[in-house]
Amino acid sequence: MSRATRRRIGPTAGGALLLVLTGLLVLAVLLSLAVGSRQIAPSVVVDALIHGGVHGGGSDDAQVVRALRVPRTLIGVMVGVALAVAGTVMQGITRNPIAEPGILGVSQGASVGVVCAIAFLGVHSLSGYVWFAFAGAGIAAVAVYVIASGGRGGATPVKLALAGTAMNALLASVVSGIVTTDAEALDEFRFWHVGSISGRSAEIAGQTWPFLLAGLLLVAATARGLDALALGEDVAAGLGHNVPLLRILGGLGATVLTGVAVAAAGPIAFTGLAVPHIARALVGTDHRWVLPAAALLGPVMLLVADVLGRVVFPPSEVPVAVMTALLGVPFLIALVRRKAVVAA
Amino acid sequence: MPKSPTRPTGFAVLRAGRGSFLLHRRATLVATLLGASLAVTAVVYLCVGESFVGPGEVVRVLAGQPSPDEFVVGTLRMPRLVVGLLAGAAFGVAGSFIQTVARNPLASPDVIGVTHGAGAATVAAMTFGVAAHSTLPYVSILGGLAAAALVYVFAWRKGLHAARFVLIGIGISVALGSLTQLLLTKGDYLVAQQAKVWLTGSLNGRGYDHAAPLASILLVLTPALFWAARAQRTVSFDDDTATALGVRLGRVRLCLTVLGVVLASVATAAAGPVDFVALLAPQIARRLTRTAQIPLVGSALTGALIVTVADLLARKLFSPIELPVGVFTAAVGAPYLMWLIVRTRSRSGGTA
Numbered sequence: 001m002s003r004a005t006r007r008r009i010g011p012t013a014g015g016a017l018l019l020v021l022t023g024l025l026v027l028a029v030l031l032s033l034a035v036g037s038r039q040i041a042p043s044v045v046v047d048a049l050i051h052g053g054v055h056g057g058g059s060d061d062a063q064v065v066r067a068l069r070v071p072r073t074l075i076g077v078m079v080g081v082a083l084a085v086a087g088t089v090m091q092g093i094t095r096n097p098i099a100e101p102g103i104l105g106v107s108q109g110a111s112v113g114v115v116c117a118i119a120f121l122g123v124h125s126l127s128g129y130v131w132f133a134f135a136g137a138g139i140a141a142v143a144v145y146v147i148a149s150g151g152r153g154g155a156t157p158v159k160l161a162l163a164g165t166a167m168n169a170l171l172a173s174v175v176s177g178i179v180t181t182d183a184e185a186l187d188e189f190r191f192w193h194v195g196s197i198s199g200r201s202a203e204i205a206g207q208t209w210p211f212l213l214a215g216l217l218l219v220a221a222t223a224r225g226l227d228a229l230a231l232g233e234d235v236a237a238g239l240g241h242n243v244p245l246l247r248i249l250g251g252l253g254a255t256v257l258t259g260v261a262v263a264a265a266g267p268i269a270f271t272g273l274a275v276p277h278i279a280r281a282l283v284g285t286d287h288r289w290v291l292p293a294a295a296l297l298g299p300v301m302l303l304v305a306d307v308l309g310r311v312v313f314p315p316s317e318v319p320v321a322v323m324t325a326l327l328g329v330p331f332l333i334a335l336v337r338r339k340a341v342v343a344a
Numbered sequence: 345m346p347k348s349p350t351r352p353t354g355f356a357v358l359r360a361g362r363g364s365f366l367l368h369r370r371a372t373l374v375a376t377l378l379g380a381s382l383a384v385t386a387v388v389y390l391c392v393g394e395s396f397v398g399p400g401e402v403v404r405v406l407a408g409q410p411s412p413d414e415f416v417v418g419t420l421r422m423p424r425l426v427v428g429l430l431a432g433a434a435f436g437v438a439g440s441f442i443q444t445v446a447r448n449p450l451a452s453p454d455v456i457g458v459t460h461g462a463g464a465a466t467v468a469a470m471t472f473g474v475a476a477h478s479t480l481p482y483v484s485i486l487g488g489l490a491a492a493a494l495v496y497v498f499a500w501r502k503g504l505h506a507a508r509f510v511l512i513g514i515g516i517s518v519a520l521g522s523l524t525q526l527l528l529t530k531g532d533y534l535v536a537q538q539a540k541v542w543l544t545g546s547l548n549g550r551g552y553d554h555a556a557p558l559a560s561i562l563l564v565l566t567p568a569l570f571w572a573a574r575a576q577r578t579v580s581f582d583d584d585t586a587t588a589l590g591v592r593l594g595r596v597r598l599c600l601t602v603l604g605v606v607l608a609s610v611a612t613a614a615a616g617p618v619d620f621v622a623l624l625a626p627q628i629a630r631r632l633t634r635t636a637q638i639p640l641v642g643s644a645l646t647g648a649l650i651v652t653v654a655d656l657l658a659r660k661l662f663s664p665i666e667l668p669v670g671v672f673t674a675a676v677g678a679p680y681l682m683w684l685i686v687r688t689r690s691r692s693g694g695t696a
Contacts, residue, residue, distance in 0.1 A: 170678035
C-alpha cells in the first residue's frame with residue numbers, strides 16, 4: 001500500500017481523503033474568523049454567521065466577524081484555490097517541479113499590469129483592472145518560459161528559476177519606479193509590493209469569483225491531458241492528445257487564476273509551489289484527484305499563514321505573502337535537495 | 345630594449361630597477377579609460393542636482409580652494425558620491441571573486457542570498473536597537489556570511505552541485521527577504537521607515553558616517569586583495585591543472601568566497617542591497633578587457649561607474665522625485681541576467 005508502489009488512489013480512499021481535507025478547510029476558515037487582534041469565541045462566530053449575532057455575544061464581535069473577517073476569509077479561500085490550482089497546472093504543463101506563479105514571476109507580471117492600469121488609465125475597480133492582470137501575467141509567463149528554453153538544455157528547473165528571479169527583479173523595479181513617482185496613489189499601491197488579504201471589501205470578493213470559476217473550468221478541461229503529458233510529450237501525442245492545445249488551455253487557465261488572485265490580493269508566492277507537491281504525496285499522480293486536493297489544501301495553507309501573520313506581532317499584522325514565503329521556502333529546499341530536480 | 349622571448353602576446357613588460365611586471369595591454373588601456381570616464385562621471389555627478397554648479401567650481405572645491413558652492417558640492421553631494429564609488433567598487437570585486445570560484449557568471453552575491461542576508465541582519469539590528477551606525481557594517485558582514493553558510497550547508501549533498509546551489513540560494517534569498525519584511529512589521533514606525541529607505545538601495549542621505557566604516561574595512565582588506573588577485577588566476581584553471589600546480593584548491597576557494605561575501609556585505613551595509621551590480625560589473629569588465637580571468641581593477645571601476653551613473657539617473661530622471669538606485673540597477677541588470685540565461689551553454693547543469 002505504500003505510495004511508491006501505488007501511484008493511483010481508489011475512489012473510496014480518495015473520497016475519504018477529500019472529506020478529511022474539507023474538514024481541515026472548515027477548521028481553517030473558523031480559525032481565520034475567530035483569531036485576530038480581537039479573539040472571538042467560535043460559538044459567537046457561528047452565531048454571528050447564522051443569526052447575524054442577535055443572540056448572546058457582543059454585537060461588536062458579530063460586527064467584526066461579518067464586516068471584516070468574512071470578506072477577508074472569503075478572499076483568502078478564493079486566492080488559495082486559485083494559486084494552488086495554478087501551481088498544479090504550471091507544474092503539469094511545463095513538466096517541471098518548481099514551476100509556480102510566484103517564483104516564475106507571473107504574479108509579479110500581473111501586479112505590474114494592475115499598477116499600470118491604476119496609475120496610467122485610472123482604472124480603480126477589480127473587474128476593470130483584472131484584465132490588465134491577465135495580460136501582465138500572460139506576457140510574463142510566456143517571456144520567462146521563452147527565456148528559460150533558450151540556450152542549450154531547454155527549460156531546466158534552474159534556468160526557469162533564474163529567469164523567474166530576473167523577471168521578478170525587473171518587474172519589481174518597474175512597480176517601485178511607478179509607485180515612487182506617483183506618490184499620491186501610494187496608499188492604493190502599497191499592497192502590490194507584498195501580497196495581503198487584509199482590508200479587502202466584500203465587493204472585491206463578489207467580483208473575484210466569476211473569474212475564479214472560469215479559470216477552474218479551463219483547468220478542469222485539461223486534467224486528463226495533464227496525466228498523459230506527465231508521461232512525455234510524445235506519449236501524450238500518441239495517446240491522442242493535442243499537446244499544443246493542451247498547453248495553451250492549461251496556460252490560459254493558470255494565467256486567469258494567477259491574474260485574478262493577484263488582482264484580489266497582490267503577489268503571493270510559494271502557495272502554488274508547496275500545495276501541489278503535498279497534494280501529489282497524498283493522492284498520487286492522477287490530476288483528477290490532485291486538482292481537487294490542491295484546491296482544498298491551497299486555502300488551508302493561505303488561511304493558516306494569514307492567521308499566523310495576525311498573531312506573531314500583535315497588534316500589527318504581517319502580510320500573508322511574507323508568511324507563505326517563510327512557510328514555503330523550507331519546502332523548496334527539501335524539494336531541491338531531492339535528486340530529481342537537479343538531474344534535469 | 346630587446347624583446348623578451350618569454351613575453352606572452354598582448355602583454356607589456358614593466359621594469360623598475362631589478363623588478364619586472366607583466367601588464368596586460370588591453371586591460372591597462374581599459375582600466376585607464378574606465379578611470380577617466382569615472383572621473384568625468386564624478387564631476388558631472390557633483391555638478392548636477394537641484395541646483396547646477398559649474399564644472400570649474402566643482403574642480404575648485406575638489407582642489408580644496410574656497411568657493412561659494414562649497415556647501416552644496418562638498419557637504420551635500422560629495423559624501424553621497426564617495427559612498428556610491430566605494431560601494432560600487434566593493435560590489436564589483438565581490439562579484440568577480442564569487443563568479444571566479446563558481447566559474448559561473450550567474451552566481452553573484454545577489455542571487456545566492458548574501459545581500460539579502462546582510463539586509464536581514466541589518467534590519468534586525470535596527471529593529472531591536474542593538475547597533476549604532478558604526479557597528480552596522482559588522483552586523484551586516486555576519487548576516488552575509490551566515491546566509492552564505494546556510495546556502496552552502498543546504499546545497500551540500502554528496503558534493504556541491506551548481507544547479508542545486510543556485511536554486512537553494514534563490515530560495516534562501518526569498519526567505520530572508522520575507523524575514524526582513526516580518527521585522528519591518530514588528531519594528532517601530534520610525535525605524536521601519538528608516539530601514540525601508542535603506543532597503544531599497546538608496547544613496548539618498550548617505551554621509552561620511554556611512555562611508556567611513558566601508559573605507560576602513562576596504563583599507564584593511566587591501567593586502568588580502570593583492571593575494572586574491574594572484575589566487576584568482578590559479579583557481580581559474582580546471583581542477584586537475586590547479587591541483588597539479590600545487591594549489592590548495594579547497595582552501596583558496598574558501599578564502600576567495602569569504603572575501604567576496606565580506607565585501608558584498610560591507611557594501612550592502614553602506615548603500616543597501618543595490619541589486620545586480622555584483623553580477624554586471626565583472627561580466628562587463630571581462631568583455632571589455634577580453635582577458636581569461638575576470639580583471640579585478642576593471643571590475644571595481646566598472647562597479648563604481650555603474651552605481652554612480654545609476655544614482656545620477658535616479659536623481660535626475662524623475663526630479664524632483666528621487667528613485668532608489670536599486671531600481672535602476674535592477675532595470676538594467678535583470679534583462680542582462682535573462683540574456684545570460686539564453687546565451688549560457690548549460691551542459692547538463694554541471695557548470696551552470
